[in-house]
Amino acid sequence: MSNPSGDAADDQTGRFVAQPNGRPRPLSPHLQVWRWHVTMLASILTRITGSALYFATALIVLWLGAMAFGPEAYATFVALAGSPLGLLVWFGLTVSLMYHFAAGVRHLVWDAGAGLTPKSANTASHLSIWFGILASVGFWIALFATGKVTL
Template sequence: MSNASPGAPLDSSNDPAFDQTGRIVIQPNGRPRPLSPHLQVWRWHVTMLASILTRITGSALYGATALIVLWLGAMAFGPEAYATFVALAGSPVGLLVWFGLTVCLMYHFAAGIRHLVWDAGAGLTPKSADLASHLSIWFGVLASIAFWIVLFATGKVSL
């Protein structure tokens, strides 16, 4: 009796007992499934990087939300708590964290616009998708640098 799914042709390629390639795995529920291709199979594209960066920056923005909640909490707990928060946020390490979160925010914003364009059915050719991915990455970095240059130049932030 074969482990092939109903409707599949009954041949040895569907039976994990005859698999000599190592590409069939048995799931915990007992069903045979083909092993998914891994990163070694795929050639890296900037669109893959952009997709991964979108997930990473989206997750990092949860951290930014937590910092904003801490900031609001520090304001609620009085002048000493607020002064402590401002001292930590204004330290070199704190400024580095804020800069990183700015890059995350700017990139995630640009990636969201890229996805809106794609959802409208435009920019889906490989060349235009690569260009949009490059632009969103560069926008995130350059817009963040420009933003922080303005902050330092106007005296809003200092070391």
């Protein structure tokens, strides 16, 4: 339901409020209200990749546990981690790590008070996303090229 008159005072739903400039704004903004931009995507990706890194930590604990439980457990873990599905999971976690690192650097720059204009914020967001992808692809190409990982 919209506010046809555009006046917050005429709103019968209670979902709009008049801002100091007189324009009506939603009381609680939603995605359909805001115009989508790359900094929104970067913010969402930072949260998703941070959560994925918790999963990566659990996998590392499982790896250490497999080493502690002996050669058979370790061989089972290595077989699962080296399977095509396992490699896909490790690749995704590498993207998460690389992107989250770049996003952290981006936030460090922002916390210093630099790069806060919309254009530079968008550029930094684009760069962090592309860094996460390209650094991960480069890392995995190097792993395959040196024979450290095979299918």
